[in-house]
Amino acid sequence: xxxxxxxxxxxxxxxxxxxxxxxxxxxxxxxxxxxxxxxxxxxxxxxxxxxxxxxxxxxxxxxxxxxxxxxxxxxxxxxxxxxxxxxxxxxxxxxxxxxxxxxxxxxxxxxxxxxxxxxxxxxxxxxxxxxxxxxxxxxxxxxxxxxxxxxxxxxxxxxxxxxxxxxxxxxxxxxxxxxxxxxxxxxxxxxxxxxxxxxxxxxxxxxxxxxxxxxxxxxxxxxxxxxxxxxxxxxxxxxxxxxxxxxxxxxxxxxxxxxxxxxxxxxxxxxxxxxxxxxxxxxxxxxxxxxxxxxxxxxxxxxxxxxxxxxxxxxxxxxxxxxxxxxxxxxxxxxxxxxxxxxxxxxxxxxxxxxxxxxxxxxxxxxxxxxxxx
Ligand code: SF4
Numbered sequence: 001x002x003x004x005x006x007x008x009x010x011x012x013x014x015x016x017x018x019x020x021x022x023x024x025x026x027x028x029x030x031x032x033x034x035x036x037x038x039x040x041x042x043x044x045x046x047x048x049x050x051x052x053x054x055x056x057x058x059x060x061x062x063x064x065x066x067x068x069x070x071x072x073x074x075x076x077x078x079x080x081x082x083x084x085x086x087x088x089x090x091x092x093x094x095x096x097x098x099x100x101x102x103x104x105x106x107x108x109x110x111x112x113x114x115x116x117x118x119x120x121x122x123x124x125x126x127x128x129x130x131x132x133x134x135x136x137x138x139x140x141x142x143x144x145x146x147x148x149x150x151x152x153x154x155x156x157x158x159x160x161x162x163x164x165x166x167x168x169x170x171x172x173x174x175x176x177x178x179x180x181x182x183x184x185x186x187x188x189x190x191x192x193x194x195x196x197x198x199x200x201x202x203x204x205x206x207x208x209x210x211x212x213x214x215x216x217x218x219x220x221x222x223x224x225x226x227x228x229x230x231x232x233x234x235x236x237x238x239x240x241x242x243x244x245x246x247x248x249x250x251x252x253x254x255x256x257x258x259x260x261x262x263x264x265x266x267x268x269x270x271x272x273x274x275x276x277x278x279x280x281x282x283x284x285x286x287x288x289x290x291x292x293x294x295x296x297x298x299x300x301x302x303x304x305x306x307x308x309x310x311x312x313x314x315x316x317x318x319x320x321x322x323x324x325x326x327x328x329x330x331x332x333x334x335x336x337x338x339x340x341x342x343x344x345x346x347x348x349x350x351x352x353x354x355x356x357x358x359x360x361x362x363x364x365x366x367x368x369x370x371x372x373x374x
Contacts, residue, residue: 005036005068008060016060019202019209023125023174027058037068037076046081054296055138056081059125062205065234074232074264079126084299091331094135096292098333107144108152111333115164118152119144120183124171125206128229130259130300132292137170153186160192166227168199173209177217184221197225199257204228204235207243215250226252227286231265233274241281248282255286258324260307261300262291268313275314275322285324290339293331304328304339312341316357 004016015021027033030047033056039047047056058079066080067073095101102111109117122136122143136142144152156162165187172180187196198218202209218224226247230236247254256278258265265271275285288310291301307326314323327336346353350366 004060004064007032007035008064011060017208019206019211022059022061022206022208025060026125027060027063028056033058033080036063037066037080039080040071042083043071043080046083046085050081050083050085050296054081054085054129054131054134055127057125057127057138059206061208061239062126065237072263073234075234077264078128078130078231078261081129082299085129085296087298088295089293089298092293092295092298093331094295096132096294096331097329098331099133100135102333105151105155106148108155110155110159110162112335114161115166116156116159116162117166117168118149118156118183118187119169120149120167120172120180121170121175123174124169125174125202125209128201130261130291130294130297132294133170134294134296143170149183150186153183153190156187156193157190163192163194164197165193165195166197166199171200171202172198173200173202173206173214177214181217181220184218184224188221195223195225196221197227199227199229201229203240203243203247204230207237207239210243210246212246215246215252218247218252219250222251224252225255227255227257228283229259230256230274230278230283231258231261233270233277236274236277241277244278244281244283254283256283256324257287257289258285259289259291260302260310260326262302262306264300266302266306266310268310271310272314272318272322275324276318279319279322285322287336288324288326290326290328292329308339308341312357315341 027036030044033039033047062079066076099109102109104110107119122139124137127138131137156165167183184196187193244254260266278285288307290304290307291297311323311326325338327338329336343354344352345355352364352366354362354364356362
């Protein structure tokens with residue numbers, strides 16, 4: 001159970017556990033943040049300067065997971081601006097995945113043949129400092145308009161190749177139930193659309209959003225996949241666990257997409273513990289993303305080797321279910337490519353030499369292909 005900072009001591013339990021109260025009372029300005037955390041001079045300056053470029057918002061719940069005294073706290077680093085955000089490396093891009101240049105209509109990216117990405121809102125409970133959509137997330141002037149969402153859904157309707165839509169944003173669960181249900185109903189009425197996915201960080205940053213009323217609605221739209229974004233075991237609270245199991249009880253297939261961040265989660269042992277906790281709460285670790293080349297995120301980016309080392313520390317050492325795909329999402333819209341430790345050390349004719357997870361060498365002899373295989 002998260003421990004409330006003293007600043008929120010007088011808040012009643014019913015307010016604290018009400019997602020609308022949490023959303024309405026997000027920390028957005030320096031004067032409140034300073035009363036919750038002991039800020040460094042760098043953080044204090046960045047709350048004013050960096051957040052003018054990319055808004056700051058922190059739910060009281062997420063703030064309660066932070067170490068008030070320690071600026072290296074992994075939860076704090078994800079949500080409190082630092083001045084390094086203002087440094088833009090030559091290789092960094094405003095839109096690193098070229099999502100905006102693959103938009104046939106506003107608010108919908110159609111890059112891969114059979115799936116599309118719908119931006120339902122640009123609001124989130126917490127604005128993650130590593131967000132690869134900071135160019136528009138948190139900016140109310142760029143929020144999708146109702147008729148633009150209708151146009152985007154109409155595009156899906158007239159494009160039979162699309163069998164999978166990812167409803168993202170921003171965070172679609174920041175929308176009121178009624179509005180979200182309207183979007184999901186419109187999508188579900190499209191006969192060729194097989195699956196709907198929702199990308200949401202609410203189980204992490206605002207777990208009280210996962211109410212029985214919400215899940216009663218969500219279960220009308222199966223098959224529905226929910227992908228969330230846990231990055232550190234400090235986020236694995238009782239409240240977060242309850243949010244995940246509530247989604248799973250409602251029949252949602254729940255997965256986690258971790259973003260690899262230097263000094264936050266580049267520790268293989270921590271990732272193993274977190275992934276095991278996720279599985280216990282019926283959430284399957286799905287991806288580890290290399291931090292995208294988005295502007296102002298150099299301080300978060302690790303060498304690719306760090307991700308490979310995490311997979312090495314998982315594969316064979318724990319359930320295969322706890323081993324996600326480690327991927328680099330290539331800049332300029334190249335798409336995701338998996339990166340793996342090298343287990344195949346040589347391939348000579350029919351003889352393949354491997355090292356296993358423990359570093360032991362084995363030889364596998366390929367059989368002659370049967371007539372059916374040739
Ligand atoms: S919840 Fe997702 S979209 Fe919102 S700020 Fe975080 S990473 Fe970006």
